[in-house]
Amino acid sequence: MSGLRALRNRFVDAPDSLGERFRAARWERFRNCFPGIADMRVVDLGGTASNWTRSPLRPKHVHLVNLEAHPAELPDWITAEIADVTDPEIPGKLGEFDLVVSNSTIEHVGGPSQRRRFVAAIEQLAPLHWVQTPYRYFPVEPHFxxxxxxFLPLAAQAKLVRHWPLTHSRPATPEEGMDAVINIELLTRAEMGYLFPRSVILSERVAGLTKSLTAVRTRV
Known part of the structure; x- marks a missing residue:
């Protein structure tokens, strides 16, 4: 493993990484918000099976909805499908759940109109939710x-991502560079408050700085 890859691994990917410690603390906050999680039917928008199988929590059932393929074999308490919940016809077909969970997904769904459709789906699917996203004004962009x-112009982002050593998978062409960055729009506290006016917006902090925001609704 190269020195730079080892550095990224130390910060984000390894089981004992800084990122993994943040995720463990986030699960504990999640547990405190939803102490009855073991009896809940959860729909996870943008989530993965591995996130739940590694979790210290186990809901009654988890249904994963993602645009990417899911593993062929899943535990009996997890189901999955490929779907785009910003399509207004999709949420009604998914059924009803107790809780919507979505981690680091809303910043990828597209512009303001798509984000409003995403929130409309969340409201339709369940009375409770936990929707986390990286904070735009944290000094380090979390994906790269x-x-x-x-804060760079889009063209500069697309160029830099092809050469930045801590990128997870560096794009090989200018087109791939643009594909990597064009659908990432980090949100501010003002936008999260606008999208979730009836939710509590929690801050996850690092060294006193807000790292991510989570819109939480724990009761009807």
Whole structure:
């Protein structure tokens, strides 16, 4: 493993990484918000089976909805399908759940109109929710581990991502570089408050700085 890959692994990917410690603390906050999680039917928008199988919590049932393929074999308490919940016809077909969970997904769904459709789906699917997203004004962009990356012009982002050493998978062409960055729009506290006016917006902090925001509704 190269030194730079080892550095990314230390920060984000390894089981004992800083990122994994943040995820463990987030699960504990999640447990405190939803102490009855063991009896809940959860729909996870944008989530993965591995996220739940590694979790210290186990809901009654989890249904994964993602645009990417799911593993062929899943535990009996997890089901999955490929679907786009910003399509207004999809949420009604998914059924009803107790809780919507979505981690680091809303910043990928597209512009403001798509985000409003995403929130409309959340409201339709369940009375409770936990919707987490990286905070735009945290100094390090979380997808590429690059300081100030989110404030660069789009063309500069697409060029830099092809050369930045801490990128998870560096794009090989200019087109791939643009594909990697064009659908990432980090949100502010103002936008999260606008999208979730009846929710509590929690802050996850690192060294006193807000790292991510979570819109939480724990009661009807």
């Amino acid at each position: 581990l690059a300081p100030g990356f989110q």
